[in-house]
Amino acid sequence: MIIALAPSADRLAEIDAADRAALAHAVWIDLVDPTDAEKETVQRATGLRVASIAELQEIESSSRLNAEDGVLSLSMPYVQFPTRGGAKTRPLGFVLDRDRLITERFAPSMSFDAVHQRAPRFEDGHRTGAHVLVTLLEVIVDRLADQLEKIGDELDAISRHIFQEDLGSGRAPRREDKALRRLLRGVGRVGESASRIRDSLLAVGRIVPFVGQNADWLAVDLQPRFATLRQDIRSLTDYDEHLANKVQFLLDATLGFINIAQNNIIKVLTVVSVVGIPPTLVASIYGMNFKDMPELGWTWGYPYGLLVILASAVLPLVVFRLRGWL
Numbered sequence: 001m002i003i004a005l006a007p008s009a010d011r012l013a014e015i016d017a018a019d020r021a022a023l024a025h026a027v028w029i030d031l032v033d034p035t036d037a038e039k040e041t042v043q044r045a046t047g048l049r050v051a052s053i054a055e056l057q058e059i060e061s062s063s064r065l066n067a068e069d070g071v072l073s074l075s076m077p078y079v080q081f082p083t084r085g086g087a088k089t090r091p092l093g094f095v096l097d098r099d100r101l102i103t104e105r106f107a108p109s110m111s112f113d114a115v116h117q118r119a120p121r122f123e124d125g126h127r128t129g130a131h132v133l134v135t136l137l138e139v140i141v142d143r144l145a146d147q148l149e150k151i152g153d154e155l156d157a158i159s160r161h162i163f164q165e166d167l168g169s170g171r172a173p174r175r176e177d178k179a180l181r182r183l184l185r186g187v188g189r190v191g192e193s194a195s196r197i198r199d200s201l202l203a204v205g206r207i208v209p210f211v212g213q214n215a216d217w218l219a220v221d222l223q224p225r226f227a228t229l230r231q232d233i234r235s236l237t238d239y240d241e242h243l244a245n246k247v248q249f250l251l252d253a254t255l256g257f258i259n260i261a262q263n264n265i266i267k268v269l270t271v272v273s274v275v276g277i278p279p280t281l282v283a284s285i286y287g288m289n290f291k292d293m294p295e296l297g298w299t300w301g302y303p304y305g306l307l308v309i310l311a312s313a314v315l316p317l318v319v320f321r322l323r324g325w326l
Contacts, residue, residue, distance in 0.1 A: 001031070001032040001033065001034070001038070002017035002023075002029065002030070002031060002032075002034065002038050002041070002042065003017070003029075003030040003031075003032065003116070004016075004017045004022070004023055004026040004028070004029045004030070005026060005027055005028045005029075005030075005116075006022060006025050006026045006027055007025075007027060012027060012028070017029075017041075020041065020044065020045045023041070023042070023045040023046070024045045024046060026046075026100060027099070027100050027101070027128065027129055027132065028100065028101050028102075028103070028129060028132045029042055029046070029100065029101070029102045029103070030102075030103050030105075030112060030116075031050065031102065031103065031104045031105070032105055032106075032108070033105070033106045033107070034050070034104065042102065046100065046102065048071060048095050048097065048100075048102055049073075049095070050093075050095065050102060050104060051073065051075065051093050051095075051104065053091060053106060055075070056075040056091035056092070056093045056104065057091050058075070061206065063075070064076065064203070064206070065206060065207065065210045067210075067214040070097055070098060070217070071095065071096070071097045072094070072095070072096040072097070072210070072211060072214060072215060073093075073094070073095055074093065074094040074095075074096065074207050074210070074211070075091060075092065075093045075094070076091075076092050076200065076203030076204060076207060077089045077090070077091060077092070077196075077199045077200055077203055078090055078091070078092035078105070078109070078140070078200055079144070079147075079193075079196040079197050079199065079200045080107060080109065081147060081193070087147075087192065087193040087196045087197075088107075088196075089196050089199065089200075090105065090106050090107045091105075091106065092104070092105050093105075094133060094207075096129050096130065096133055096211070096215070097129065098128075098129075098217045099128070099129060100128075100129040101129030101130070101132045101133050103136070110143065111136065111139045111140045111143050112136070114139050115132065115135050115136050115139055118135065128219065130211075130215065130218055130219065130222055131219070131222065133211070134222055134225050134226065134229070137204055137207070137208065137229055138225070138229060140200070140204065141201075141204060141229060141232050141233060141236065144197050144200060144201060144236065145232070145236055147193070147197055148194070148197060148236060148239055148240060148243065151190055151193055151194050151197075151243055152239075152243060154186070154190050155190060155243065155246050155247065155250065158183065158186055158187060158190070158250055159246075159250060161183065162183060162250065162253050162254060162257070163253070176261060177261070180254065180257055180258050180261065183254045183257075184251075184254050184255075184258070187247060187250050187251050187254055188251075190247060191244070191247040191248075191251065194240055194243045194244055194247060195244070197240060198237070198240045198241075198244070201233055201236055201237050201240060202237070204229075204233055205230070205233040205234075205237065208226055208229050208230055208233065209230065211226070212226050271316075271317075271320060274316050274320075275313050275316050275317060276313070278312030278313065278315070278316065279309040279310075279312050279313045281312070282305070282308050282309050282312050283305075283309060286305045
């Protein structure tokens with residue numbers, strides 16, 4: 001799908017993308033999961049090359065940031081948070097020259113929808129492709145900040161659940177196991193989201209100075225906005241690093257509780273085995289039935305044997321209790 005916006009009176013308005021002549025004057029051409037035919041149409045109308053999805057997924061800095069003959073080709077991983085499922089990363093491409101901006105994406109985006117809604121408010125003199133690009137980056141960074149705030153709240157909730165609730169209090173082992181599994185999955189899911197956001201922030205953090213250094217035709221009014229973007233990205237990157245450390249801490253804490261639960265099971269099995277050894281030894285001795293065993297002729301030999309077996313089982317329990325092992 002092609003969404004094209006061109007100057008109309010004092011605003012940017014959507015135009016018919018099928019009109020190649022009108023498309024050539026568009027300030028912003030937004031390609032949403034484009035077909036090869038749609039890419040060809042845009043390339044013929046603008047003379048600018050549109051990258052393939054494989055090229056946008058390249059991770060080398062030279063592939064993501066390129067300047068040639070005044071045309072900037074940029075790409076980045078863009079993290080999205082659908083209503084269902086976890087965070088997903090999709091490639092996002094930009095082609096920027098003095099007159100226009102071409103964006104290429106492969107999924108719906110609330111950030112792009114928000115900028116589309118702002119387009120009519122782009123004032124005269126502030127309707128170049130670079131203005132659209134800066135606005136897009138500002139909205140993307142703002143939404144990434146919102147997601148980091150949500151992740152921070154989720155980590156706080158997980159932290160309270162781990163440290164302010166007794167996971168083993170009155171719970172059956174199976175219920176405790178399920179609770180620990182939920183915690184572990186929750187920490188992992190939040191950590192993955194934070195990692196994907198970090199990738200997007202780092203990519204935007206590389207794009208902003210690259211555009212500032214290589215687009216010598218940028219309007220003067222964009223310089224303060226680029227500076228503000230750099231500051232915001234720096235602060236969000238620091239905050240994301242803090243969240244990553246917290247994720248690791250909570251992950252270690254959850255694994256620690258899992259180890260404690262496993263150690264409790266091993267301790268129970270150890271106590272049972274230790275308690276069972278002395279009675280087994282006594283029963284084995286008196287089960288030999290040798291002719292010269294003096295206890296065979298005792299009237300109270302059988303109760304005596306039972307008493308010895310019982311005492312040999314109780315004595316280790318008393319010792320464990322006194323040492324605080326139970």
